[in-house]
Amino acid sequence: MIYLDHAATSFPKPPEVVAGVCNCLQSCAGNAGRGGYRSSIQAAELLYDCRAAAAKLFGAASPEQVIFTAGATAAINQAVRGSLRPGDHVLISDLEHNAVYRPVWKLAKEGKITYTVFPTFANDPSATAEKILQGIAERIRPNTKLLVCTHASNVCSAVLPVAKIGALCRRYGIRFVVDAAQSAGHLPVDLGALSANAVCIPGHKGLCGPQGVGLLILEQNTVLEPLLQGGSGVGSLDPEMPGDPPERYEAGTLPLPAIAGLHQALKLAEKRSFAAVRLREKRLWEALAGDLRAIPGVSVAAPQFSGAVLSFWSDRIGSEPLAAALDERGFCVRAGFHCAALAHKTLGTPRGGAVRVSFGEGSRREDVRLFANALREILLEL
């Protein structure tokens, strides 16, 4: 099997991560932040150490600003829905994943907010950051309270100029939320450098942690309405959720084994050279794009961007049957619309969507060569 679906979830997980999960399942007794007995306190220490590692890696002011969520989607929902009030206006980009688009769309459908999609010009090779910023500035209204956008697309390798967008938002007093689902672990992600109020991160993608845990990195002065209410281990006689993060946003028991694995993943990520990661991904991307361009009838989405994600389609076979044929030859890739209708529309993919190849830690040049050969064979057999 050759695994090329790292944008969906990374595989295989590093041995340290597997060991972290297993050790916790075997030895962590007690619910963190609930009991006072020693093993419960030890479990709380494990949580704290993971928060501290995440705070260091992602530029949070303190470990308290690191909130555990079920994943990036849960973090985005908390940041978006917890920020908005009736009458607010929201800006989102035309590359958004449904994790951003659907909560915003639903709030708009309920008549609570309005939203505007700003262009990223991801299909235009001459696009610049300034053009994107101008497009945003032109769409800001007096009641624009939030801008939420992806850092890196999950359909192509476009990376938005998030630091500049953050600075623009700061200038206009607009809250800024970054979806770092495809960038965390691949690119430097720093809350302060992005001038962001919140950054939403999955544990299981670029960080190579286990599924079931994500992070909401919250700027120190940003207070959200908690989406979940329930036990927090503090102030039990008070019907309101605690005022202080992270427990304000963490009702219920946390997935300690997943967090133990994530902690190991964060320690590995801290040692990673993002420049080296980026270079390796670009080389793989360029090699694959070169092979694909040489195949008649194959198109590559947003070819001006190279990185961890490459989507393509053939004019001779739909994306799903093509991915199924690749699966028969041992390649794991994802077809369709990748939960990103806006992005596919922006990129002009055909009705059947696209096949997405995404690289991870273990991806090699040989994988690309074998993949391109298999694709050629499949298309020849049609």
Next chain:
Amino acid sequence: MPNPTNGGTCLLPVGTVTRAMHAKEVLAHGGIAAIVVRNDPAATGSGCAYAVSYACGREREVRRLLRAAGIRPYGGKRI
């Protein structure tokens, strides 16, 4: 405010277990050994909370370090 307990140990309730862990870390960086313990709910009046426990002889430094780190005692009063 800190409650002296047996053996010259003081308790300072700070609220959540994360805040208590942070307080313990701040104190450790300041050279003060502390442990995280569950606070007696009767002491705060609003239910469960966590506290840091330390030698009462370091009281003044504890207050200074936690104040500098922005950590307030549970209930919102200034240290």
